[in-house]
Amino acid sequence: MHLGPDQPPLLVDAITAGGGRLTGLNDADAVVWTGAPSDFPTLPTQVRWVQLPSAGVESWFQSGVVDADSDRVWTSAAGAYADSVAEHALALLFAGVRALPGQLAATSWDQAGFGAQVRTLRGSLVAIVGCGGIGRALIPLLSAVGAHTLAVTRSGRPIPGAVETLPAERTAEVWGRAHHVVLGAPATGQTKYLLGASELAQMKSTAWVVNIARGSLIDTDALVEALTEGRIGGAALDVTEPEPLPDGHPLWTLPNAIITPHVANPPSALAPAFAQHVSDNVSRFARGQALAAIIDPASGY
Structure with a gap:
């Protein structure tokens, strides 16, 4: 060898x-x-x-x-690397749902303002699109805080711990159903811009999308537009397109965007x-x- x-x-x-x-x-x-x-x-x-x-x-x-x-x-x-990346995905989702970035940056007490933004994962339905090793490691972490998982895989074979598993050809069903979405799919010709303007338009107004897979899964321009207009709760991205994310890019300053520099692993x-x-x-x-x-x-x- x-x-x-x-x-x-x-x-x-x-x-x-x-x-x-x-x-x-x-x-x-x-x-x-x-x-x-x-x-x-x-x-x-x-x-x-x-x-x-x-x-x-x-x-x-x-x-x-x-x-x-x-x-x-x-x-x-x-x-x-599934366990480490799953841990980071949960941290990003928590940070978004709990409105942590704004609170950590705050320099004055605003209980009413932040209180209106803070939500819980308990009882929510989190769709993991591309539920491979990372998704399987993330499911018990979500379960521990009372969240439920809707898994999407290529085959659609049941994933342990998920309340439902859908095949890839039924991915379109998850955008409107899920309270939040985690992207874990591989980067292929079929998954480029998996989440674009049409999909973002179907998501709940409080939904957060977490991407710990590849930046090409999201149409960045469409995402920036949706975040700017407040049409979804927010986006937490460890990977971006382009990558590295250039200085001055809107995602750096949007209050409902969280960027980590590809450090989930x-x-x-x-x-x-x-x-x-x-x-x-x-x-x-x-x-x-x-x-x-x-x-x-x-x-x-």
């Missing part, structure tokens, strides 16, 4: 713990890659599995790294989580078991 181009000790230990043995690339039957798509090498024909370091894989498709025409198995880090949590994911997959590979987070070239994720 080849680890490259960097060989951090944490990943070396993870591979060993999973039952793998490090080799040079030419002798490897599997590769754990730590670099960018631009650094990716030409693989020997005997490589049967490649572990990529990111949960989102659109850049690996755009660069032509993922080979859809071979029998080689590709896996992403999808799910590895902080560096302190990233390396250990990826190492555990690698160790688990190396163990699966060694035992001939199905790998976690297999990429489907036909779907683009």
